[in-house]
Amino acid sequence: MTLDWLTKFHGRLKKSRDYAEKTLASYRLGMRAKGSIIGVALRPGPNCCEQIKELAEGKIYHPDEAPYLPLPDCPRGSNCECVYRPVMTYQEREPQVKG
Amino acid sequence: MNSMLGVLLRVPLFQLYRKFGWPQLLPVNLTLSPSPKCNSRCLTCNIWMKRENELTIDEWGKVLSSLGKAPFWFTISGGEPLMYPHVVELAQLAYEHCRPGIINIPTNAILPIIPERVERIARSCPESQLIINLSLDGIGEKHDYIRGVKGNFQKFEERLGQLLILRKELKNLIVGIHSVVSTFSIGHLDEIIAYADKSGVDQFITEIAEPRVELDTVGLPITPEPAEYATAIDRLITYVNSKTYHGMSRVTEAIRVEYYKLVKKILDEQDQVIDCYAGWASAQIYANGTVWPCCVRADDLGNLRDYNYDFKEIWFGDKIKEVRRSVAAKECYCPLANASYTNILHDLPTLGRVTSNLVRPHRVPASPPVAVKPASIHQSSELQ
Numbered sequence: 409m410t411l412d413w414l415t416k417f418h419g420r421l422k423k424s425r426d427y428a429e430k431t432l433a434s435y436r437l438g439m440r441a442k443g444s445i446i447g448v449a450l451r452p453g454p455n456c457c458e459q460i461k462e463l464a465e466g467k468i469y470h471p472d473e474a475p476y477l478p479l480p481d482c483p484r485g486s487n488c489e490c491v492y493r494p495v496m497t498y499q500e501r502e503p504q505v506k507g
Numbered sequence: 508m509n510s511m512l513g514v515l516l517r518v519p520l521f522q523l524y525r526k527f528g529w530p531q532l533l534p535v536n537l538t539l540s541p542s543p544k545c546n547s548r549c550l551t552c553n554i555w556m557k558r559e560n561e562l563t564i565d566e567w568g569k570v571l572s573s574l575g576k577a578p579f580w581f582t583i584s585g586g587e588p589l590m591y592p593h594v595v596e597l598a599q600l601a602y603e604h605c606r607p608g609i610i611n612i613p614t615n616a617i618l619p620i621i622p623e624r625v626e627r628i629a630r631s632c633p634e635s636q637l638i639i640n641l642s643l644d645g646i647g648e649k650h651d652y653i654r655g656v657k658g659n660f661q662k663f664e665e666r667l668g669q670l671l672i673l674r675k676e677l678k679n680l681i682v683g684i685h686s687v688v689s690t691f692s693i694g695h696l697d698e699i700i701a702y703a704d705k706s707g708v709d710q711f712i713t714e715i716a717e718p719r720v721e722l723d724t725v726g727l728p729i730t731p732e733p734a735e736y737a738t739a740i741d742r743l744i745t746y747v748n749s750k751t752y753h754g755m756s757r758v759t760e761a762i763r764v765e766y767y768k769l770v771k772k773i774l775d776e777q778d779q780v781i782d783c784y785a786g787w788a789s790a791q792i793y794a795n796g797t798v799w800p801c802c803v804r805a806d807d808l809g810n811l812r813d814y815n816y817d818f819k820e821i822w823f824g825d826k827i828k829e830v831r832r833s834v835a836a837k838e839c840y841c842p843l844a845n846a847s848y849t850n851i852l853h854d855l856p857t858l859g860r861v862t863s864n865l866v867r868p869h870r871v872p873a874s875p876p877v878a879v880k881p882a883s884i885h886q887s888s889e890l891q
Binding site for chain 2: 451491
């Protein structure tokens with residue numbers, strides 16, 4: 409994939425306090441407004457916890473049902489490297505929206 | 508100082524600034540994104556979903572007054588910039604405070620109010636070149652599909668016709684077509700080139716679709732494979748080199764050809780290839796007042812609301828130092844066109860090739876790569 413550095417860099421960006429709320433709100437709006445977004449996935453960071461791996465594994469969430477990042481017990485807090493990713497209609501994964 | 512010559516005279520100073528941190532300079536190339544709101548639903552962009560606590564027009568006025576005459580080239584971006592209710596006032600404020608040589612505005616060409624707003628900007632900023640680039644990602648339904656709006660192509664043609672009429676009266680108006688080369692459009696790039704060739708626009712430019720933090724497209728499969736891009740863009744370079752352009756469009760196209768070659772190298776080598784000046788000579792101010800070195804990384808350098816709207820406080824502050832170190836250490840690379848323009852001007856071998864292209868004799872016009880149905884260019888070709 410091109411710009412691999414950006415994938416890592418994106419995770420390392422410090423998260424604002426409203427990261428989850430704001431990101432999920434935008435995806436919610438995107439789905440309501442009939443964009444090509446079909447849900448949200450979690451992309452675990454390189455040193456993530458087991459819990460996020462389980463939550464992320466092959467799942468596409470509706471923004472209303474997605475876990476808040478960082479997870480409440482995340483020891484990294486605003487430096488958590490796990491991120492949300494929009495899932496689009498044109499991506500190869502079969503859409504199986506949870507929730 | 509706000510001429511192309513003034514920009515070129517600042518090149519050695521920016522080179523010193525990047526290398527030694529002195530002399531301190533404000534950016535020559537500044538992108539203003541007053542709002543992420545957009546009425547397109549492009550497959551290659553998710554910015555339209557965002558909502559921000561946007562700077563008011565009064566706040567923009569304070570920010571722009573802090574920049575003085577430093578910026579030569581403004582891009583008013585979005586979202587859809589010509590949908591932003593205060594876009595005319597924003598351009599006027601930029602003009603009043605900074606007297607830029609160029610004001611560049613991309614547009615999706617959907618709203619009927621666009622020509623009126625363009626005319627007001629052009630008339631009230633007479634000493635700036637106003638470049639309006641209409642987005643075109645396919646012909647007919649292909650465009651509508653990629654842009655996510657039914658009937659978009661028809662509106663594009665209406666707006667194009669209207670703007671080409673305006674251009675006759677407004678000497679400082681340049682009308683162009685801008686195409687995003689993505690995994691969705693690369694297969695029909697030749698059709699777009701052929702359409703642009705007959706459209707009567709001053710310039711046709713393309714930009715590769717790349718993931719950006721700004722657009723929330725990190726990790727999405729929108730960037731064409733390097734080999735596929737190289738093949739398609741080589742045909743475009745051949746076409747551009749065979750055409751004759753005038754005025755500012757001649758400069759733009761000469762730089763653009765070098766940009767296309769640079770993108771091929773960047774994708775191939777996965778490296779900056781030439782030094783990036785984002786964070787020194789170019790920057791972006793996002794809708795909520797956050798200053799970024801560029802929209803690909805979108806590092807939060809500080810919010811202007813926290814610095815009394817004084818851009819210099821952020822630009823010459825401490826937080827930007829780590830970002831500059833990271834960019835200089837080549838921890839990033841990308842094919843972002845806006846920043847690449849500035850980078851090309853600061854790379855002497857590339858600048859030499861641009862200059863050489865500019866001074867070469869005009870060539871005999873060549874045919875576009877493929878023919879296009881005359882019905883789809885009815886208005887604009889009549890206007891030439």
